[in-house]
Amino acid sequence: MDTHRIAFVASPTEEAQAALAALSARYGDVPPDQAEVIVALGGDGFMLRTLHRHRARRLPVYGMKLGSVGFLMNQHHLDDLQERIRRAQATVLRPLVMEAVSESGSTATALAFNEVSLLRQTKQAAHVRVSLNGVVKLPELICDGVLVATPAGSTAYNLSAHGPILPFGSPLLAMTPISPFRPRRWRGAILPSHSEISIEILDPYKRPVSATADSNEVRDVVEVHIRESREETMTLLFDPEHGLEERILNEQFEL
Known part of the structure; x- marks a missing residue:
């Protein structure tokens, strides 16, 4: 043996x-x-x-x-x-790659096997714009945050935020809002894993947002780009x- x-x-x-x-x-x-x-x-x-x-x-x-x-x-x-x-x-x-641009103009890159999550840093709700493959899909999402989860991460924070569970090995990602206020009826989306996701922070100085890839946090971000890794x-x-x-x-x- x-x-x-x-x-x-x-x-x-x-x-x-x-x-x-x-x-x-x-x-x-x-x-x-x-x-x-x-x-x-x-x-x-x-x-x-x-x-x-x-x-x-x-x-x-x-x-x-x-x-x-x-x-x-x-x-x-x-x-x-x-x-x-x-x-x-x-x-x-296959993990997600997060590229987070902060207010200072610096870019931080991190990997996430579970999810990339954006969360408000203060008592005020976050205002973000969501684009998919270069096309704006949500001009303004008002929420406590939004996350993108892999199939492995779909049973973790994503599930707690009422996102869908994705089968292991499926070529899919889950995008799930956290306490969405507007649009009220938007409850998230299931995306092809090859999607290029961009989230722009609207009014980042008044409504600051942090971005976290698994446990790697970047504070005061102005935009975040998320994609599935092609190498790792x-x-x-x-x-x-x-x-x-x-x-x-x-x-x-x-x-």
């Missing part, structure tokens, strides 16, 4: 650190630059940090749930890890019995 050189990474919680010690003792542990696969121990938030931290190596990542939320994780078991990795099904994630990918590994597609379907019928 093939064996894999594993690099274990774990969140700082007591439970995850105990699992790290037990798994390392049984299967060995090598540095990420010598590994063939990364095993991440924690919740979905830790999985996101792992994807960002190790994206340069582009190693497949197999997660085990040792946190409060584990949609991107497999169940935690000590036994048969090598066999589980061998049988795992691969899902390729990361691969998640799931047990065949993980039932990711079934879980996605079930999420849509939970009350």
Whole structure:
């Protein structure tokens, strides 16, 4: 049977650190630059940090749930890890690229595996203009914010903002407003993943807005451009019995 050189990474919680010690003792542990696969121990938030931290190596990542939320994780078991990795099904994630221009004129670029979100910085609602592939689609959206989510991120902040759940692997993005005031009936859109999205901040000095790609925040932005990366990918590994597609379907019928 093939064996894999594993690099274990774990969140700082007591439970995850105990699992790290037990798994390392049984299967060995090598540095990420010598590994063939990364095993991440924690919740979905830790999985996101792992994807960002190790994206340069582009190693497949197999997660085990040792946190409060584990949609991107497999169940935690000590036994048969090598066999589980061998049988795992691969899902390729393609992150979003955010280019945020601030009031100072500087441009910050960041990646988001879950979502890019724009949020008001003060008590006043944000006023933004939304363009798609160079064409203005919403001349003025008044809201607390707006986000663009990948399929992987559609069950996170996007779902909490009443956005649609997108199947893993689908060539789609979800654009979802956060507490929209006007237009009152606009509840978002499902976009092709090749879409080029531009969001311009109207009156940024009176109504400042921040932009965040996963956990990377840029404050006082005046425009933000979002597209799917054409170069970057990361691969998640799931047990065949993980039932990711079934879980996605079930999420849509939970009350």
